[in-house]
Amino acid sequence: MEETTNRTEPTVQVQMCQIGKSFGGVNALKSVNFSINKGEIHALVGENGAGKSTLMKILSGVYIMDEGQIFIEGKEAHIHTPKAGIDHGISVIYQEFALVNDLTVAENIFIDNLNDGKAIINWNNLRAKAKKLLDELGFSQIDVKKPVSQLSVAYQQVIEICKALSRNSKILILDEPTAVLSSNEAEQLFELLGKLRNSGVAIVYISHRMEEIFRICDRITVLKDGENVATVNAKEIDEKTLVNMMIGRDIKSYFPTRNVNIGDVVFEVKNISRSDIVNDVSFQVRSGEVFGLTGLVGSGRTETVRAIFGEDKKDDGRIYFNGVEKRIRNPKAALKAGLALLPEDRKVQGVLLNLPILYNITLSCLKRFCRFGGVIKRKEERSYVKELSEKLQIKMGTMNDHASSLSGGNQQKVAISKLLAANCHVLILDEPTRGVDVGAKIEIYKIINSLAADGNAVVMISSEMPEVIGMCDRVAVMRGGKIMGELSKNEICEENLINFAMGVKN
């Protein structure tokens, strides 16, 4: 979708000047200048901790800046509360959405204005207005009476955008919007964003996905360590230079190489089925291999591994470790057999945010550090955790700090350490780099490579094509709960992956 819009002169919608913000002595933003034009999609990139989220929270009123000024359409604006942000026409679409699950589409779209100024709610009017908005955006198939919890994630995102439009927002901030979308759904989003851009909406697009940034964005601003490194036109820069600006160091190759040493089959699943979500899935994994499991969102990958891991009850299927069948009835049995899972949703399932990093890492293997009676050998535990966290280069204050103090990438490393500490040789990683910035992503790739090099069998679920192509030795593509096909290393390419994922027969 290449669009060249004819703009004689860009009109500035928002101008943020010399923004400074500190949190308890830590400088999150230093004299940042950032401006967004009407009718543009402006990418905001940078590592986690660079300040993107802080900058946008200041713009939307969640935080108050320490220094600086904000001008909206040339007039100074004081945005000190989220409501003030909304009143100034700024809407944020967060990664986790801010929808009320049990309420309907119409209610969610107009959540902050249900009464429309009157004494009671006029439901007919409300629904009609909601339908009109959806029709205008090209999503008339969404039923406004349905509770949003019943919608797919992609449609939920559309509702979030509608909510923003219902407020006549002129500025839309999207935080990692495609993290939860399949490529099909992402296409729909891009089309929608293009429409909005053409109608004059100023869009800030926060993302770590290079292909998207270069595809739909007009300008790119790079933040690093709280400073604005550069603002460039997307057409005038290439990916390598951009990544360099973000990290400030030269990455020789995006995906680290490793010495591939693949051994025998150590893990096999046969005929895994669970109602009609997982349909007769079978595959083998060898030691030293990174086996990819990919497909569109909703293809049943996560459901498959959860059934294998014992978290969900499977209707059928057998699991073999080194040729020996083992009954995996629950996660505890899985770990005992040597199978570990890195869950998809790190914040909810992978990491205990309100507990120390130390507790997180030894969670699965605490018995190793216990004396008789369950008394913990604290010194041994701490020294092990120190060693492991240094090996994985986890950036933290102390191991007693809560896991919530870590950035997304480091939280993920903590979750991976937990698996390593459990001494499991078959590792299932579900979207290991989701929501992780470029620098930490590369570190995680290196970790995955060393896991494989150590002889472990790694199953990696990923929705990111480049990641699948760059990291995997073999790939199985799923669709509708079935494996559509397997690709060996030299067969792994975008075309084959998409064909299988979308069910296009070859």
Place this chain on the structure above:
Amino acid sequence: MNLKGFVVKYSAYLMLILLIIVATILSPVFLSLGNIFNVLRQQTPYALVALGVLLTILTGGIDLSPGAVLAVANVIIAVAMKDWNMATPGGVWVAMLMAIVVGIFFGALNGSLISYLKLAPFIATLATMTMARGCAYMITGGSPIRLPVDQAGSTAFINFGQSGDPIIGMPLAVWFVILVTLIFWFVMKYTSFGRMIIASGSNETAVRLAGINVKRYKMSAYVISGLMAALAGILLASRAAMGTPASGQSFEMDAIAGCVIGGASLSGGVGKVVNTIIGVLVIALIGNIMNLLSVAAYPQQVIQGAIIVLAVLMNKN
């Protein structure tokens, strides 16, 4: 650590010290050994119940039944000694064991309903509470039962609850609670059991996916809570020399308040043993001070409620 952080972390201690100061100012006899021992002895059943309830709160649940379970244990021991010939020195131990078994039974009932049948803790323990209270009344036919005073076993039993140690005279019941508190403190801080209890309440899903049998830990928490309630019932029987079916009324509320003042979070994963005991003492002192001030009973409750809110707000930030 800045001042605000200090206040939040030690709010329970600060409140206690403040209350002690106020009480001392109000009454010169407050700091006398006799009065201190009295207050402590009175709180012993509340402290035991609070420790048990703390465990259930740490796992992200709640226990409303301890007061009623206390009553069942309380009357069972009285009936055993009076009607079932267990007032002999040997029989007393059997009677106590029976009371403990009762406590564990109700605890296990709670644990099964909550852990395995996935009932909401509030509902499950509310039901158990009602059933247990009914049992207590059924066993006694409604009226209190005096412990026999003519047999060696039961008199020794009563002595325990009413006397102090030979050295400083601290009530034996208080020594007992100190011992139990120490055990709890050690287990929570230094053993894997303690850590898993906290982890289960912090994020049950993540802990389960890490291969831990969360159900077993939750069950343990409720069983221990039942056990504590039984121990509290035994202590009360010993001190009052009788079993009363109406005993323990609203003990769980005071226990929960004590936990919360001590900084426990009702959503689980946060809470400390020593702070909970401090919380129980804070509530006790509030009542004590109001008595010293001759505040009538009804206003006392209003003030107590207000102070609980204050304490919780101080705990937040």
